[in-house]
Amino acid sequence: MGSFINGILAYFKALGFISSRGLSKYFLYSGLIGIILFASSGLLIYKAAPFITNYITGWIPWVDISSNSSIFNWISIILSSVLFISIFKYLMLIFTAPLMSVLSDRVEKELRGEVYVKIKSFSIVAELLRGLRINIRNIIREIFLTLFILILGLIPLFSPVAAILIILVQGYFAGFGNHDFWAERHFSYRNTVRFMKDHKGMLAGNGVVYVFLLAIPILGAFIAPPLATVAATMEGLKELESYD
Numbered sequence: 001m002g003s004f005i006n007g008i009l010a011y012f013k014a015l016g017f018i019s020s021r022g023l024s025k026y027f028l029y030s031g032l033i034g035i036i037l038f039a040s041s042g043l044l045i046y047k048a049a050p051f052i053t054n055y056i057t058g059w060i061p062w063v064d065i066s067s068n069s070s071i072f073n074w075i076s077i078i079l080s081s082v083l084f085i086s087i088f089k090y091l092m093l094i095f096t097a098p099l100m101s102v103l104s105d106r107v108e109k110e111l112r113g114e115v116y117v118k119i120k121s122f123s124i125v126a127e128l129l130r131g132l133r134i135n136i137r138n139i140i141r142e143i144f145l146t147l148f149i150l151i152l153g154l155i156p157l158f159s160p161v162a163a164i165l166i167i168l169v170q171g172y173f174a175g176f177g178n179h180d181f182w183a184e185r186h187f188s189y190r191n192t193v194r195f196m197k198d199h200k201g202m203l204a205g206n207g208v209v210y211v212f213l214l215a216i217p218i219l220g221a222f223i224a225p226p227l228a229t230v231a232a233t234m235e236g237l238k239e240l241e242s243y244d
Contacts, residue, residue, distance in 0.1 A: 007175065007205020007235060014230035021110055026103050026226040030096055034221020037091045044087075086142070086170070089214055090135050092225055093177035097130075100229040104181040107233040133189065134180055138173040145169045167211070168204050175207030178225075178232040186240065199239060206232050 018024060146166055153162030176196050183192045196203055206228060213224035 001201065003199060003201035004205040007202045007207075007231070008209055010206065010231035010235040011209050011227055013234055014227050017107070017110075017230055017234065018226065021106075023103065023106065023226070023230070026099065027222045029099055030092075030225040031218075031222030033096055033099070034092060034225070035218065037088060037095060038218065038221055085211065085215055086139075086146075089170070089174055089211060090139055090177075092214065092221065093174070094132055094135050096225045097181070100178075100181045100225055101184065103226060103229050104233045105185070107230050108182060108185070108237060111234065111237060130180075130184055130189070134192070135177060138176055142169060142173045167208060170211050171204045171206075171208030172200060173207065174210045174228075175203030175205070175232065178206055178210060178228040179203060179236050181229050182233040182236050195243065198243075199236075202235060202239065206235065 018026070146169055149162050149165045149169065152158040179196065179199075179202075180192060183195060187195055209231075210224050210228040213227065214220040216224075
């Protein structure tokens with residue numbers, strides 16, 4: 001719980017750090033990427049919503065859809081929104097990876113005076129491929145965990161906590177992606193996964209704030225990635241000093 005709270009509080013430090021170090025331009029760069037992705041992924045989900053509804057109703061043919069159309073419309077909206085946020089979150093993590101890696105590098109130089117690089121990324125393509133590999137891994141795991149929690153949520157006893165668990169799961173995997181922007185300089189892929197598993201609370205704290213910020217239409221795309229990256233780098237490097 002302590003590391004979870006620290007992951008959240010790091011955002012306040014990150015905001016002051018960005019302001020004092022003249023890093024505000026990264027908000028603009030992130031926002032431009034976000035607007036393009038927001039429009040394209042939003043259109044995709046909007047077009048897919050009717051198919052989602054039809055797919056769900058295909059599972060329960062004994063229900064009269066016409067008499068429960070408003071219910072199914074709401075179900076479609078909710079599922080489409082969850083799907084949109086999940087897709088948009090990972091698209092932002094993947095396509096802002098080269099930019100956020102540069103920002104993370106700048107933060108480490110400011111904090112340490114230099115960057116202690118153990119793992120070298122040879123090109124932007126290499127960074128994109130690493131980000132793609134990690135995010136595909138996380139997408140698969142997040143989908144399975146979310147579906148499992150949704151099924152548990154159908155049981156009245158687990159319903160109250162299902163939403164909280166889904167938020168924490170989304171937060172953990174988002175935090176994983178944000179922390180990889182600094183971890184890629186210090187760990188191999190395998191050791192990155194090991195470090196992240198050992199710091200679940202820190203990742204979840206970072207990712208929960210990131211998901212909520214990113215859910216703010218348009219504005220979220222500008223502020224969420226840079227703030228999350230700086231917060232993750234500051235908190236992650238602090239933990240790295242005592243990590244064996």
